[in-house]
Amino acid sequence: MSKGAAIAISLAAMALGVLFEHQNIAFMVGLVFAIAASANFPVIVLSVSWRGLTTRGAVAGSVAGLVSALALVAASPSVWTATLRLGPAPFPYDNPALVSVPLAFLISWAVSRLDRSAAAQAVRAAFAAQNVTAQTGFDRPRAPAFH
Secondary structure (H helix, E strand, O other): OHHHHHHHHHHHHHHHHHHOOOOOHHHHHHHHHHHHHHHHHHHHHHHHHOOOOOHHHHHHHHHHHHHHHHHHHHOOHHHHHOOOOOOOOOOOOOOOHHHHHHHHHHHHHHHHHHOOOHHHHHHHHHHHHHHHHHHHOOOOOOOOOOO
């Protein structure tokens, strides 16, 4: 299974490399960072600052950020018009982060607010202790001493 996945990923990377060979590499790196920020930044910020974030909210926000960023990149002028030559782009901006990051925040917040499961209650209840430990280092488990 892993060999098949490696071959599939390699073929997809080669196809994308050929498709985007005339794009500016610095611009492409910026898109990668925008996609990563859309999937990760809202969840990281909310997990350290908001006691209401639940696991379901974090997963939903991360998936929403990733999917929306990928869709908006595909619909941007640099891909839709310049690379694929499909006419005017449906999304007017080259970078998706202006829309996808706030969307990920909103989805994380909404799903967490609507989550009434027992697991969500446990996560909310554990926030205060975890926050103190994360900010101060107190009450953290001690690593075993090797002498």
